[in-house]
Amino acid sequence: MKVHQAYRFALDPAPAQERMLRSHAGAARFAWNWGLARCRERYEAEGKWYSGTDLHRxxxxxxxxxxxxxxxxxxxxxxxxEAFRDLDRALRDFTKSRKGERKGKRLGFPGFKKRGKCRDSFRFGSGVMRCSGATVTLPRLGTVATHESTRKLARRLASGTARILSATVSRTAQWWFVSFTVEVDRAIPGHHMRAGSAIGVDLGVKTLLTGVDDAGNVVPVAGPKALRSSLRQIRRASRAHSRKAQGSxxxxxxxxxxxxxxxxxxxVRADALHKATSALASRYETVVAEDLNVAGMVRNRRLARAIADQGFGEARRMLAYxxxxxxxxxxxxxxFYPSSKTCSGCGAVKTKLALSERRYVCTACGLALDRDINAAVNLLNLAASGAESQNACGGTVRPGLPGHVLVKQEPGTTPVGETGTARGRRPSRCRRFRSASSHCPC
Ligand SMILES: [Zn+2]
Structure with missing residues (x-):
């Protein structure tokens, strides 16, 4: 299976090379601003802008x-x-967003970039791009040392199972990175090493995640709370910075x-997420997680920092691939599946459960256990109950289950039949489910 994958290396450029890196980033910024100015001029005169190819010409x-x-x-x-191409895409995304054809937040009109206020970055779309040992070769820049070995990518390139499509060079703090977009021919196993294994995962604010697997083991992952522990350092650095004279x-x-x-x-955050998601993906065939409305949750200003610090959205993306x-x-x-409010013992659903209640105590059957574990068990049961009905063509609604399991293919992440969407039962939605299947218990 051919997948697009990024290989990212920290660069260790010589002083002359670093000057060239800065110069290229400046050139990309200039080209973006120059192109945007031309587009704005034309838009005011003729009501349309230039395409990326027009701008390049x-x-x-x-x-x-x-x-x-x-x-x-x-x-x-x-x-x-490549800067003209980026601008072209930004303008097209803006149009699409305005027409409502693009998911997510409405985009504003692309703005001008200012040195020091924007990300230093540029891209090579063609030319000599190679890597060997602890070096990468890029057009114009020549051979640049890297901080770590590039052998994993080099081996793939040598064996012909990978092809470099482009190289993006960017700067984070004082470090320069190159990220190769590579088309990799990956051997995807036909079945998982541990077929039939499953885990329900509850993403939490207190812990990174709490999992309960099919054998009943509780798998807690504490998570580093990267931001919270560094908040003091950030505050100090930020204060010190703002006290310095402008332009000094x-x-x-x-x-x-x-x-x-x-x-x-x-x-620190990315490292913890990578380790946790890699462990889950290699140990369990089926990982059941909630579909969290991260953008909505971050709008809660009491929770925003804690949620953003955990990187829920990123965890989901990593788990998918x-x-x-x-x-x-x-x-x-x-x-809308109430994983936290449902009792994992008897299936009773509470109408209210405050986030401060860390223990789930069922009023119907008397079950008492940790809130996150209860939610993870519910998620695990949800997948187990609908597992045999999952296929690529659509979901089957089964009677008497805690949630309806419908299967939907997520484009770009998994092949047909690999990803399922289990929808929780919502009273107001039952009418719709009834039309989908004659088995609906409602
Ligand atoms: Zn109960």
């Missing part, structure tokens, strides 16, 4: 005629070209220090 005409742009030859043509060398140093702390927080690579699947419980 226009740039090639102007750059030679304009003496002020004499520096264009110092950078790879890709830096300009000390302010620049303060900004660099603050960026380093933020980068560390992101790294990692389970596929291991021959497993992710089953997602519907957004």
């Amino acid at each position: 226009l740039w090639n005409e102007v750059k030679k005629a304009e003496p002020a742009l004499g520096w264009w030859g110092e950078n790879s043509k890709c830096a300009y070209q 060398a000390n302010r620049r140093k303060g900004a660099a220090r603050l960026a380093r702390v933020h980068a560390r927080v992101a790294n 990692k389970t596929t690579w291991n021959g497993g699947r992710v089953v997602t419980a519907g957004r």
Whole structure:
């Protein structure tokens, strides 16, 4: 199966190379701003803007005629070209979003980029891109040392199971990274190593996640709370930075220090998520998780920081591709499935459950256990109850189950039949389910 995968390496450029990296990032920024200015001019005159190819053609005409742009030859043509492509996509996304054809938040009109206020980044879409040992070779820049070995990608390139499509170079704090977008021919196993194993996973605020597997084992993952533990450092660095005079060398140093702390927080978080999701995907064939409305939850300002710190959205994304690579699947419980409020013993559903109640105590059967474990057991039961009815063509609604299991393919993440969506039963939705199946108990 051919998948697009990123291989990211931290670069260790020589001083001259670092100057070139900065120059390329500046060129990409200039091209974006130049293109955006042309598009705005044309939009005001004719009511439409240029495409990426038009901009590149226009740039090639102007750059030679304009003496002020004499520096264009110092950078790879890709830096300009790819910036025009990015701008083209941003404009198209803006149009789509305005028409309501694009999911998510409404996008604003693309803005100009300012040095120091935007991400330093540029992309090579063609040219010589190679890697070997602890080096990568990029167009114009030549061979750049990396901090770690590139052998995993190098081996794949040598054996012909991978092809580099593009290389994006970006800066985070004082570190430069290259991220290769690679088309990889992955051998996806036909079945999981531990066929039939399943785990219900409750993503929590107190802990990163609580899992209960089919053998009844509780798998708690504490999670690093990266942001909270570094909050004091961030506050100090942020305060120190804001006290420095505008435009001074000390302010620049303060900004660099603050960026380093933020980068560390992101790294700690990503590391914990990668380890937890890799472990789950390799040990269990079926991972059942909730479909959390992360964007909505972050709007709760009391919880926003805690939720954002855990990286729920990222955990879900990682689980989706990692389970596929291991021959497993992710089953997602519907957004309205009451995993926390349902009793895992008798199935009674509470109408209210405050987040401060860390223990679930059932008033119907007297069951008392940890709130997160109860939710994880419910999720596990949800998948087990509908497991045999899962297929690619659509869901079967089974009577007397805690939730309806419908199967839907998530595009781009898993092949047909690998991913299921289990929807919780909602009184107001029963009419719709009835029409889908004659077995509905309602
Ligand atoms: Zn109960």
